[in-house]
Amino acid sequence: xxxxxxxxxxxxxxxxxxxxxxxxxxxxxxxxxxxxxxxxxxxxxxxxxxxxxxxxxxxxxxxxxxxxxxxxxxxxxxxxxxxxxxxxxxxxxxxxxxxxxxxxxxxxxxxxxxxxxxxxxxxxxxxxxxxxxxxxxxxxxxxxxxxxxxxxxxxxxxxxxxxxxxxxxxxxxxxxxxxxxxxxxxxxxxxxxxxxxxxxxxxxxxxxxxxxxxxxxxxxxxxxxxxxxxxxxxxxxxxxxxxxxxxxxxxxxxxxxxxxxxxxxxxxxxxxxxxxxxxxxx
Amino acid sequence: xxxxxxxxxxxxxxxxxxxxxxxxxxxxxxxxxxxxxxxxxxxxxxxxxxxxxxxxxxxxxxxxxxxxxxxxxxxxxxxxxxxxxxxxxxxxxxxxxxxxxxxxxxxxxxxxxxxxxxxxxxxxxxxxxxxxxxxxxxxxxxxxxxxxxxxxxxxxxxxxxxxxxxxxxxxxxxxxxxxxxxxxxxxxxxxxxxxxxxxxxxxxxxxxxxxxxxxxx
Numbered sequence: 001x002x003x004x005x006x007x008x009x010x011x012x013x014x015x016x017x018x019x020x021x022x023x024x025x026x027x028x029x030x031x032x033x034x035x036x037x038x039x040x041x042x043x044x045x046x047x048x049x050x051x052x053x054x055x056x057x058x059x060x061x062x063x064x065x066x067x068x069x070x071x072x073x074x075x076x077x078x079x080x081x082x083x084x085x086x087x088x089x090x091x092x093x094x095x096x097x098x099x100x101x102x103x104x105x106x107x108x109x110x111x112x113x114x115x116x117x118x119x120x121x122x123x124x125x126x127x128x129x130x131x132x133x134x135x136x137x138x139x140x141x142x143x144x145x146x147x148x149x150x151x152x153x154x155x156x157x158x159x160x161x162x163x164x165x166x167x168x169x170x171x172x173x174x175x176x177x178x179x180x181x182x183x184x185x186x187x188x189x190x191x192x193x194x195x196x197x198x199x200x201x202x203x204x205x206x207x208x209x210x211x212x213x214x215x216x217x218x219x220x221x222x223x224x225x226x227x228x229x230x231x232x233x234x235x236x237x238x239x240x241x242x243x244x245x246x247x248x249x250x251x252x253x254x255x256x257x258x259x260x261x262x263x264x265x266x267x268x269x270x271x272x273x274x275x276x277x278x279x280x281x282x
Numbered sequence: 283x284x285x286x287x288x289x290x291x292x293x294x295x296x297x298x299x300x301x302x303x304x305x306x307x308x309x310x311x312x313x314x315x316x317x318x319x320x321x322x323x324x325x326x327x328x329x330x331x332x333x334x335x336x337x338x339x340x341x342x343x344x345x346x347x348x349x350x351x352x353x354x355x356x357x358x359x360x361x362x363x364x365x366x367x368x369x370x371x372x373x374x375x376x377x378x379x380x381x382x383x384x385x386x387x388x389x390x391x392x393x394x395x396x397x398x399x400x401x402x403x404x405x406x407x408x409x410x411x412x413x414x415x416x417x418x419x420x421x422x423x424x425x426x427x428x429x430x431x432x433x434x435x436x437x438x439x440x441x442x443x444x445x446x447x448x449x450x451x452x453x454x455x456x457x458x459x460x461x462x463x464x465x466x467x468x469x470x471x472x473x474x475x476x477x478x479x480x481x482x483x484x485x486x487x488x489x490x491x492x493x494x495x496x497x498x499x
Contacts, residue, residue, distance in 0.1 A: 207300055
């Protein structure tokens with residue numbers, strides 16, 4: 001009876017350790033993904049968002065040009081994919097810092113002015129004050145449309161939320177890590193035999209692994225992410241790529257935890273056999 | 283027996299932790315999860331969205347001659363937004379462009395576009411047609427009063443006589459007045475024709491109907 005109660009107590013301790021280990025794992029993943037602008041940078045590249053935005057921005061600038069007496073071929077290199085990538089990266093960094101951004105896009109303005117005036121000179125069009133004013137209007141409106149294409153919708157608000165919760169996530173992370181270490185040492189003191197400690201550790205790690213895998217896997221299987229109602233293709237691919245990668249990180253972390261759990265099982269069994277062998281010899 | 287129990291424990295203990303752990307989590311986070319579930323329901327579709335490259339538009343077959351003097355509206359196969367349903371020709375200046383229903387960027391990139399809030403040629407009212415000055419309407423400024431504009435559509439051929447030509451601001455309500463029951467045509471493009479940049483002025487050419495079947499309700 002006492003032995004059963006002791007084992008029950010150790011089991012409850014192991015479960016609580018598993019729960020805090022799971023919480024620690026989740027907070028760590030959130031810290032390195034949702035709260036990390038570098039993760040967003042990577043997803044922007046993987047999803048081909050830069051190409052989509054470049055194409056959309058070019059289309060908008062060309063359409064505006066057609067309404068401004070500027071043929072499409074004059075503007076075919078505006079904007080460049082490199083510049084779009086730089087601007088998107090800047091926007092993401094500023095958004096995650098909780099600050100807004102007014103995109104100046106001086107490189108776009110310079111390119112447009114150069115190409116439009118070159119075209120006007122080639123066509124011997126009058127370059128008086130009225131024309132220059134009209135060209136400036138066109139350049140400014142093009143930059144406004146470009147800025148709208150570059151700015152990932154809602155990211156500024158997300159960035160503000162990130163700033164608000166960042167410190168709490170970090171505190172939670174440190175808190176759960178501390179709790180895991182405390183619970184681990186309490187469990188070690190309770191469990192007198194070393195191979196049993198490894199056994200309980202394996203329960204914790206495999207339990208943690210299963211918790212990290214099952215729910216995200218079910219989420220992927222339900223195809224909720226693929227059914228998001230986002231109107232534009234580029235943004236849809238960015239959001240779904242981001243969410244898929246985020247969910248897969250949980251699954252991979254779970255598999256790593258399972259692998260460690262498996263290792264602990266092997267160590268526990270080996271140590272148990274060695275102990276039995278030693279006691280038989282002595 | 284003990285050996286079997288020990289090995290089974292490696293399976294059921296983590297599973298037990300999984301079930302109890304998820305149970306505790308769902309109980310504790312129930313209000314948030316309900317909110318998240320309802321929100322997700324609002325923003326998801328029944329199936330993944332499809333992004334076709336461009337909405338499929340069609341080109342309606344144009345008539346070459348008028349068979350009747352009047353047409354009934356419900357007998358006509360009218361275009362949907364983006365369809366090419368006609369051809370605009372001004373023989374005197376060599377202007378010949380496909381006519382689309384709708385004056386969005388996609389239509390103006392290919393020809394001239396009829397504002398979808400205006401009347402179809404043949405209806406009682408004004409047909410408003412736009413085109414870019416650098417492409418489709420680059421020679422509209424050469425049009426003179428008295429010259430003819432021919433609009434060939436999928437249901438009839440219409441001839442308009444140019445009655446007026448002027449320069450107006452883009453937001454001049456009088457210049458772009460679509461009220462009135464007389465069938466007429468307004469063509470417009472950015473002005474000056476050979477200027478670069480955004481200009482507030484528009485070159486507007488007015489035409490009144492000379493021949494073509496009238497559409498009745």
